[in-house]
Amino acid sequence: MRTKQNPELIEHCGMDLLQAITTRSSIRRYTSEPVDEALLQTILNAGFCAPSADELRPWRFIVVRERATLGTLARGGMWTGMLAGAAVGIVIAGDTRAQRKEPLMIEDCSVAAQNMLLAAHGLGLGAVWCGFTHPSPMADTCRQALGLPGHVQPVAVLSIGHPAQQAYQRPRYDAAKVHHERWGGQAP
C-alpha cells in the first residue's frame, strides 16, 4: 500500500542500465501529459539512492507542479525556459547544516541529480538538468519562489515531462582523455 513514507515504487523500467547511460539525452520539449505520481516517486527514490560524502545525504527535493511556479523558475535563468512547458520540476537543494563543506554538498546533490535523470530516461520521460552557481539570479529565484530557508542552498532544477522531441546520444568515448598509469600514459 502506498503511503507518504513508503511510496509505491516502480521496480523495473525495462531499460538496461548501460543502455540508459548511453542513450540519455537532454530533452527540453514536452507534451502536456502529466507525470504520474508513481513515476515521480520512482525518480525521487533514484535520487535518494545516490551515494553521499560521509553518508550525510544533504539533498532536499522540492517538487514543483504548479504552472505559475514553473513559469517563475523558467524566467529565473538564462537557459531555463523549458521549465515553462515541463510537467514537473524538481529543485535539488542542499542542506548546508547537514553537509557543511559546500563542495561536497554540491557533489552530493549532483550525483542525486544524475541518478534522477537516468531514472526519468529509463521510465520513458524526458528531462534536462538546469544548473547554476550560488549566488546567481536563478538561485535567488528558487529561494524566493519556493521559500527556501537560509541554510538550504539550491543547486539545480530538473525539468521533466513526457518527451515531445527525440534526441540521440552519439558515441562519446574519447581515448585522448584517458591516461594510463600516469598523465600522458598510453594504453597497453
Ligand SMILES: Cc1cc2nc3c(=O)[nH]c(=O)nc-3n(C[C@H](O)[C@H](O)[C@H](O)COP(=O)(O)O)c2cc1C
Ligand atoms: C551542471 C549542468 C548544468 C546544466 N545547465 C543547463 C541549463 O541551465 N539549461 C539547459 O538547457 N541545459 C543545461 N544542462 C544540460 C547540458 O546542456 C547538456 O547536458 C549538454 O548539452 C549535453 O547534452 P546531453 O544532456 O543531451 O548529453 C546542464 C548540465 C549540467 C551537467
